[in-house]
Amino acid sequence: MKIKVEELKTLLVQILSSKNYSQEEAEKIAEVLLYAELAGKNTQGILKLFGTEPAQDIKPQYAAKITKETDLSAVIDGGGAAGPLSAQLGADKVIEIAEEKGFGIVGVNNIFSSIGAIGFYVRKMAKRDLIGVVAANSPRSVAPAGGISPAYGTNPIAFGFPTLTHPIVFDMAASAITWYGLVRAKALGEKLPDNVAMDSEGNITTDPEAAMKGALLPFDRSHKGSGLAMVVELLAGSLTGASVVFDEGQWGATFIAISPELLIGTEKFKQSSSELVEKVKAGKAKPGAELRIPGFDAEERLKDEEIEIADEFIQQLKGKIV
């Protein structure tokens, strides 16, 4: 059914604030989930309130706190809260620093779960005329180049850039398939696509259960994807004091914001990024394909006042209000 975005938001906030989170915290988490739904990243949307570890049931150990601060940086201990809340704190803090100093970096450790649709945070920075970079690590599932054992998380990284019109928002995971892709295939009794995962002996497998005991391949099946996964592990894990190459541990995320004022200047940057967009779009497209700019289509959908959500989901969500 079509549901008003505002109504869906109210519903999500009610669920999230019913046990472990304040109204304000629930709104911060709901904002990220709604972005995912509207931007078409729906494995990162309301699904986060379902499953074995729904966001509303994640009870923080304590309130998030800043454990280190300099003119240009902060380290935040997330207190074991749901990822999107910790990440909102990280993004807001880095924007505050970078708006004053031209640059900011914030590391968040002790995050309990995935921070969700990572594009959300760099978009927020780009809307404030900042170049944003966010990297997040997670329990190991991706094999390194040449290896069979998992080492890195699915380790997404995102980049946001302001233009004269929409923000450019590019995000990618380091793996050939998401962990959720395995969970979903297993639940539905489906096979995996070919060449996305290995079993524990290093043989390519299409069996999701065998893949869960084995490892995911890097997105490009080569050393470049493996190298990028490592870069994210270093930035989000080593640099923040979170865990690295782990099964159980602290997830971490790093937020970097750079004002174009430090180099060419904000207006000139936006003119050039817009020129880049126009030049790319003026190119020849493959038959039946479109030349899309990352983030531009989503930006249109983010204005929607209504959204299509399966009736069953709505009913189940309503049942979750305590």
Place this chain on the structure above:
Amino acid sequence: MKIKVEELKTLLVQILSSKNYSQEEAEKIAEVLLYAELAGKNTQGILKLFGTEPAQDIKPQYAAKITKETDLSAVIDGGGAAGPLSAQLGADKVIEIAEEKGFGIVGVNNIFSSIGAIGFYVRKMAKRDLIGVVAANSPRSVAPAGGISPAYGTNPIAFGFPTLTHPIVFDMAASAITWYGLVRAKALGEKLPDNVAMDSEGNITTDPEAAMKGALLPFDRSHKGSGLAMVVELLAGSLTGASVVFDEGQWGATFIAISPELLIGTEKFKQSSSELVEKVKAGKAKPGAELRIPGFDAEERLKDEEIEIADEFIQQLKGKIV
């Protein structure tokens, strides 16, 4: 033949300082070319002194100059010099800033040619306990996702991280094959590997000449590689004031250095990055494969006092001293 590295360096400096560069400038360029040779990136090594646009023949329009400076940043006009010289200035300046402030960003525009083996510059930062990022753009040769016309350069990006032992140095180009790969195949009358390039109609081709008139594919043949190429174009082109999506124009490069002191602290970072290395290396390797850490093998080779260079090359180099 085996030649002493010091002897090769003297030879390169003689050639480079014979026309357009001072002794000091020639040494800066030679250092980058020698790194490439020793690290096994030999398309970025002494080959740069051959071909239609040898480095020693690139006559700068004027001396490089800083056109903007803040506490945290600088914009350098490269003056149309050979890329490795401009990039050395960028890397040295960013290290100077970041060692004082914990962070630095330097944009270099008006670069005449490729900056060479990009790992060199991030390694230099990592050896000073800084996390380094370098992105460089170049004339358009890579098609964007969904497209046929080239938009982005082969746009390499590199990341460097300190550890307790060797620096981690990861660098990658955004394309499935380098431009030099096309030039080489054409010169030798060889075919290209399958699925690395398109002709001007968008058909996959193994003919290097058709590919030169067409476009290279992103390294992963998908939107992720295309997105990363765009990120580099924005950082190295738009942010520095160099050209974007161009055939003839200014190449640009951006240098970012971050001290781990801003977040977890340098010693703790190095402990964690070393822990990551150990955990990755403790994993199971594929039969016949090795678990390699980017930059580690090269680090050993960089200590070599002798290097194998084809006799013919040495003779030709000696002929280039004016």
